[in-house]
Amino acid sequence: MRYVKTPVPASIRAAPKQQHPSGVVVSELTAELAGGRDVELLLEQFLLPIVAMVGAQAGAVRVLTDDGAHMRLVSQLGLPADMAESERLVETGCGVCGLAASSDMLVWMDDFGNCSHRNGPNYFGLQCQRVLAISLVHNGEILGIYNLFFESASPLSAQLETMLRLIGQLLGLSLYNARVERDRMRQTVIKERQEMVNEVHDVIAQTLAYVNMRLPLLNDAMLAHDDRKSIKYFTDVKDAVSEVHHNLREVMTYFRVQMDPMGLLCALEGIAEGFFDRTGIKLEIRNSAGKLGLNEKQEVQVFHVVQEALANTAKHSMGRHATVAIERTAHGLEFVVEDDGLGMVAPSVSTIVTTAKGMTVSTHFGLEIMKSRAQRLGGSVDVSTNEGGGTKVRLLLPVDASYAGSCP
Numbered sequence: 001m002r003y004v005k006t007p008v009p010a011s012i013r014a015a016p017k018q019q020h021p022s023g024v025v026v027s028e029l030t031a032e033l034a035g036g037r038d039v040e041l042l043l044e045q046f047l048l049p050i051v052a053m054v055g056a057q058a059g060a061v062r063v064l065t066d067d068g069a070h071m072r073l074v075s076q077l078g079l080p081a082d083m084a085e086s087e088r089l090v091e092t093g094c095g096v097c098g099l100a101a102s103s104d105m106l107v108w109m110d111d112f113g114n115c116s117h118r119n120g121p122n123y124f125g126l127q128c129q130r131v132l133a134i135s136l137v138h139n140g141e142i143l144g145i146y147n148l149f150f151e152s153a154s155p156l157s158a159q160l161e162t163m164l165r166l167i168g169q170l171l172g173l174s175l176y177n178a179r180v181e182r183d184r185m186r187q188t189v190i191k192e193r194q195e196m197v198n199e200v201h202d203v204i205a206q207t208l209a210y211v212n213m214r215l216p217l218l219n220d221a222m223l224a225h226d227d228r229k230s231i232k233y234f235t236d237v238k239d240a241v242s243e244v245h246h247n248l249r250e251v252m253t254y255f256r257v258q259m260d261p262m263g264l265l266c267a268l269e270g271i272a273e274g275f276f277d278r279t280g281i282k283l284e285i286r287n288s289a290g291k292l293g294l295n296e297k298q299e300v301q302v303f304h305v306v307q308e309a310l311a312n313t314a315k316h317s318m319g320r321h322a323t324v325a326i327e328r329t330a331h332g333l334e335f336v337v338e339d340d341g342l343g344m345v346a347p348s349v350s351t352i353v354t355t356a357k358g359m360t361v362s363t364h365f366g367l368e369i370m371k372s373r374a375q376r377l378g379g380s381v382d383v384s385t386n387e388g389g390g391t392k393v394r395l396l397l398p399v400d401a402s403y404a405g406s407c408p
Contacts, residue, residue: 038091042174044075047146050167051077054160056148057128060087063136063144063175064101068092071101071144076150078243100133100145106165107133108152129153134164143175204244211240264292264299268324272311275322279314280322281339289328301373302335302397305381308370309337309393317341319390332379332398343385370395 043061051059062071073088092101094111098349109131128149136144156164164307218233268285275283294302307326313322319341327334370381370393379397386392 014252028052038254043146043171044077046167046171047075047077050146051166053152054156054164056132057151058149059147060149061136061144061146061171062090062097062101062144064092069192071097074144096133097145097147098129100135101142104140104142106135106136106139106161109133125405132156132164134168136168138169138172138176141176143172143179146171204248207240207244211237214240244294264294264303267299267303268306271307272324275310275314281314283310284321284323285326286323287326289333292326292333294333294397298377298397298399301377302395305370305373305393305395306335306337313337313339313341313391317391332396335395335397337393338386338390340386340388340390343389343391 004355047059047061051057058076060076060079061074063074064070065072068359069092070089071092071094073084073090076084079087090097092098096107099105099107110129126181128151130150130153132148132150133145134148135142136146148164153348214233214236218230218237221229221233265285265287272283272285276282292299310324313319317339319339322337325334325336325338327336374381374395374397377397379392379395381395384392384394
């Protein structure tokens with residue numbers, strides 16, 4: 001087997017723009033990368049112009065598997081069906097493809113002994129005379145390769161080889177970005193799952209502890225045939241289980257609701273737009289702080305504290321007006337949610353009870369959970385009753401004056 005290996009020079013990135021049609025391919029590929037296209041669709045789309053540009057018979061793109069042991073065929077153009085199937089997954093060290101996958105280079109091959117062993121004696125219908133393998137590399141890391149199959153042994157110009165290397169780097173960049181995005185999504189899923197576990201724990205911990213205290217009392221009352229106490233303790237347990245069920249449903253709702261991607265102010269304005277239609281309560285957003293200067297993590301936590309304070313206002317306040325006031329003080333940003341409803345009464349064992357006499361803050365979205373959210377950001381939450389009636393939820397978040405964005 002004869003290989004002609006051409007290491008990739010460091011000057012490729014600085015290669016001058018050419019008037020050759022290959023320059024058009026590179027320009028279009030760069031534009032598509034900037035547009036955030038799906039990487040495998042991008043690879044498939046650009047095989048056709050690359051194959052046409054160099055006068056090849058066929059082309060294929062392979063990416064390394066996560067363990068680096070194999071190369072997976074993600075796109076091909078012009079390969080015979082049986083060959084495409086047999087080449088679907090090959091070992092990293094296989095032939096010319098393995099050389100390009102192990103070192104950043106452009107590799108020619110005109111001896112197909114290894115390929116024929118894998119695909120049979122009629123490799124590519126006995127029409128292919130040369131195969132070119134080019135590394136897909138980013139920052140020195142090889143992420144895959146692409147192949148071009150030729151019917152003739154005519155060499156390519158140095159200009160075309162330079163362009164093919166540059167295309168390999170651009171495709172390598174697309175693979176790298178796709179991997180980064182995949183890892184980011186994986187970490188996001190892991191984080192959301194952990195947050196859900198924490199939320200579920202917050203939902204059930206106090207209530208189940210309360211149930212555990214009531215069950216022995218219920219058992220003793222039943223053994224003593226004390227119907228009055230039995231009914232009381234049974235009702236306590238039943239109400240607690242109903243509370244857990246209600247709060248678990250709220251957890252599911254919480255994880256399905258996403259904040260407006262335009263930011264916190266837009267998200268709050270979005271809530272306000274339909275609040276009266278949903279609740280019969282007029283909601284006003286007052287922002288005297290201007291640009292908030294919050295990062296994404298802070299905005300999400302603030303949004304959910306305010307959202308749940310408003311949810312309790314809607315459910316339990318029996319008020320007619322509510323406001324969300326945002327102010328910047330010497331201590332940081334203040335978010336104050338107020339209503340003109342019934343106010344709140346003293347907390348019971350596991351909840352701040354609400355009936356016609358006050359506002360309910362459930363074990364999930366209760367004061368302790370709001371405090372927990374604020375504490376993650378170094379802030380604080382307190383809930384109080386206004387002198388003239390109604391409830392006030394105040395979130396204080398220490399932040400600097402840096403700008404992080406506002407609603408356009």
